[in-house]
Every structure is written in structure tokens, then in C-alpha cells.
Amino acid sequence: MNRQLWNWHFAALALAGGSAVAADGGAVFGRAVTDVIVAGAAAGEADRSREDWEPACSATNPQYGAITFIRRKRGPVLMVAISNAPLKNLKRDFIGNRNAQDWGLVFDRNGDGRIDQLVYHIGPLPIEPDNSVSNLPPLSGDEVRLTREQMLALLDHMKLGFWQALDSDGDGRADHYAFPAKRKASGWYRGWAVIAAQGKACRIVGRDGSEVEDCVASTDGRDLESATFVAHRWAADPGAVLDAFNGAARECRLSAADFLR
Numbered sequence: 001m002n003r004q005l006w007n008w009h010f011a012a013l014a015l016a017g018g019s020a021v022a023a024d025g026g027a028v029f030g031r032a033v034t035d036v037i038v039a040g041a042a043a044g045e046a047d048r049s050r051e052d053w054e055p056a057c058s059a060t061n062p063q064y065g066a067i068t069f070i071r072r073k074r075g076p077v078l079m080v081a082i083s084n085a086p087l088k089n090l091k092r093d094f095i096g097n098r099n100a101q102d103w104g105l106v107f108d109r110n111g112d113g114r115i116d117q118l119v120y121h122i123g124p125l126p127i128e129p130d131n132s133v134s135n136l137p138p139l140s141g142d143e144v145r146l147t148r149e150q151m152l153a154l155l156d157h158m159k160l161g162f163w164q165a166l167d168s169d170g171d172g173r174a175d176h177y178a179f180p181a182k183r184k185a186s187g188w189y190r191g192w193a194v195i196a197a198q199g200k201a202c203r204i205v206g207r208d209g210s211e212v213e214d215c216v217a218s219t220d221g222r223d224l225e226s227a228t229f230v231a232h233r234w235a236a237d238p239g240a241v242l243d244a245f246n247g248a249a250r251e252c253r254l255s256a257a258d259f260l261r
Contacts (some may be wrong), residue, residue, distance in 0.1 A: 004140055006223060017126060028201045028203050028211060029176065029194055029196075029201070029203060029205075029211065031209055032166055032168070033166065033176055033194070034115075034209040034210070034211065035209045036109065036117060036168075037053040037164055037166070037178045037192060037194065037205065037209070038207065038208070038209045040105065040107070040119040040129070040162070040164050041096070041119070041164075041192075041207075043105055043107075043119060044105055044119045044121070044160055044162040045159050045160055046129060052072050052073045052131040053070055053071070053072060053073075053078070053090050053094075054070070054071060054072070054073050054090065055068050055069070055070060055087050055088060055090060056068075056069040056070065056071040056252070056254075056258070057069050057108065057252035057253075057254065058086030058087065058248075058252075059247070059248035059250060059252055060086075060176065060253040061244045061247065063084050063240075063244065064213065064241070065082055065083060065084055065085075065101070066082070066083045066084065066085050066086045066087070066245050067080060067081075067082060067244065067248040068080065068081045068086055068087040068094075068213075069081060069106075069248070069249070069252060069254065069258075070087070070090065070094070070103075071258075075257050075260055076257075076260050077106060077120075077254065077259050077260070078105065078260070079103050079104060079105050079106065080103060080104055080106050081094055081101075081102070081103040082101045082102050082103065083101055084101070087256055088151055093184070094183065098187075102120070102121060103120075103121050104114070104118050104119055104120035104121055104162070104238050104241075104245075105118075105162075106118055106119075106245060106259065106260075107119075107206060107259060107260050107261065108256055108259035108260070108261060109261060110170050111256045111261060112256065113254070113255045113256040113259075114170075114172055114246050114249070115167075115242060115245050115249060115259065116167035116168070116170065117164065117165070117166050117167075117168065118164060118165045118166075118238070118241060118242045118245060119162045119164050119239065120161055120162055120163050120164065120165070120235070120238070121160065121161075121162055122160075122161040122163060122180070122232075122234055123160070124158040124159065124160060124161065125158065125159060125160075125161035125180055125182075125189045126139060126154055126157055126158055126188050126189060127157055127158070127159045127161075127188070127189050127190075128157070128183070128186075128189060128190040129157055129187040130207070131178055134213055135153065135167070136153065136186065136188060137150035137151075137153060137154060138186055138187060139154070139187030139188060139216070140183075140185060140187035142187055144187075153245060155201075157188075161180045161189065162180070163177070163178060163179045163180065163234045163235060163238060164177065164178040164192075164238075165177055165238040165239060165241065165242045167242065172246065173197075173239060173242075173243075174238060174239035174242045175197045175198070176195070176196055176197060177195050177197060177198065177235075177238045177239075178192040178193070178194045178205070179192060179193050179195075179224060179231040179232060179233055179234055180192055180225070180231060180232075181193045181204055181215075181226075181229040181231035182229065182230060182231070183228060183229060184228060184229065184230055185228075190206065190207060190228070190229070191204060191205050191207050191212065192204070192205050192231065193205075193215050193224035193226070193229065193231035195224060197239060198228050201218060202214065202215040202217070202224055203215060204226045204228070204229045204231075212226075212228075212229075213226045213227060213228065213229075213260050214226060214230065215231070221233070
């Protein structure tokens with residue numbers, strides 16, 4: 001999505017007073033938000049060569065520890081890692097998982113020099129394929145028993161899962177969050193629960209970016225549920241993580257030229 005189109009879409013959302021629940025069940029967030037979520041997930045699932053990675057800069061955060069920006073050699077920042085100490089030897093400390101605690105992809109979509117999309121790693125999730133799902137083993141319920149063939153089918157469809165935080169209006173604060181959503185009936189993941197940070201709207205969004213149905217927070221606030229899907233809130237305050245990464249970027253004096261768009 002080009003910068004002008006991105007800014008135009010989000011200016012329209014801001015003038016409308018942000019997201020609101022659609023009484024007729026139609027689109028709430030619009031493709032300007034959902035397409036970026038789809039693109040972020042695709043970037044997370046993509047294969048990445050690790051041979052030419054290098055640490056760009058590290059900064060220390062009192063809550064999260066060392067925050068290290070990782071880039072390709074002489075290229076833009078690809079991701080950010082959280083660790084006990086600044087990452088210096090990526091092959092040992094990050095790829096070998098001896099030091100790094102977690103990581104996420106970061107983007108500066110509007111080119112203002114601040115991170116406005118964070119795609120934060122969760123781990124492998126069973127992702128429902130786009131084709132027929134009739135042969136997928138059921139994964140819902142308190143006790144799941146799989147045959148060897150079903151286990152192989154499950155492994156074939158495991159992909160990295162991510163939650164996301166978006167700053168859609170460019171004010172430096174996250175205003176939309178997305179969490180992987182799974183079907184209640186089967187336990188397979190298919191899209192996301194997207195929620196406005198102000199709590200004005202929650203929608204299930206499919207992997208093609210289309211909005212499916214409304215969702216609400218569970219009684220304990222840990223999940224987002226709709227009639228068909230449920231999504232766990234993997235982070236209590238995703239915006240705080242985005243704030244920490246932007247703070248580290250400022251300390252590292254990173255600019256728009258240092259980030260992927």
C-alpha cells in the first residue's frame with residue numbers, strides 16, 4: 001500500500017471518530033486496516049534467510065530488558081528481539097535461542113520514522129488451509145487424540161503465529177490490535193480478532209482481509225469471542241510493547257530510512 005493511500009484511509013477513520021460497531025454486521029475497520037494485518041501475517045510466515053543478519057543497535061528498557069534491532073547487512077531493520085542482554089552474536093544468542101526471549105517484525109508504513117506496525121511472534125499454530133478442510137483432524141475439546149496420519153496432517157499445516165499492534169493514524173500510539181482466531185468447532189486458526197484499542201469495536205477478520213462477524217471480550221478479559229471463533233489475548237497491553245520499541249528506536253536514532261515500509 002503506498003504512503004498516500006495509507007494516510008488517506010486513516011485520516012478518514014480519524015475524522016469519523018475512529019471505529020464503531022456496525023449495526024448491520026458490515027465492515028467496521030475497512031481494508032486499509034485489514035489488508036495491512038494480512039500483509040503483516042504473510043511477512044511473518046515467509047521464509048527468511050538468516051545468513052546475512054546483523055545487530056543494528058540495542059537499547060535497554062526497564063520493563064522488557066535489552067531491545068535489539070536486527071537487519072540484513074547494510075539493509076533496513078527486519079525485526080526486533082527482546083533479550084536479557086544486548087544481542088551481539090546472532091547465530092549464538094538469537095538463532096540458537098540462548099539469550100533472546102522473543103521477537104517481532106516491525107514496519108514504518110507511513111514513512112514518518114516511527115514503527116507503526118508490530119508483528120509479534122507467538123509460536124507455531126495450526127493454520128487452516130485455504131482449500132478443503134474436510135480432512136483436518138479436530139483440535140477442540142479438553143482431550144485431543146490424534147492418529148499418526150492426523151498428526152502428520154497437523155504438522156503439515158503448522159505456521160508461525162503472530163499478534164499485531166497498529167498505529168493507523170500516525171500519532172505514535174497503537175489504535176488497533178489483532179490476535180489469531182481459531183474456530184470453536186475445530187480448533188484450527190483462521191484469521192484474527194481485530195479490536196480497536198479504545199474498545200469501540202471487535203471484528204473477526206478472515207485471512208483474505210474480509211470482516212466476518214462481531215466479537216466481544218470474554219468475562220475474564222483474556223479472550224475475544226464471536227459466535228464461531230475465539231482468540232486469546234496474547235498480550236495484556238500490546239500498545240506498551242510498541243511504545244517500548246519506538247522508545248528504543250529513538251535511543252538508537254533510527255529514522256525512516258532504517259525501516260521497511
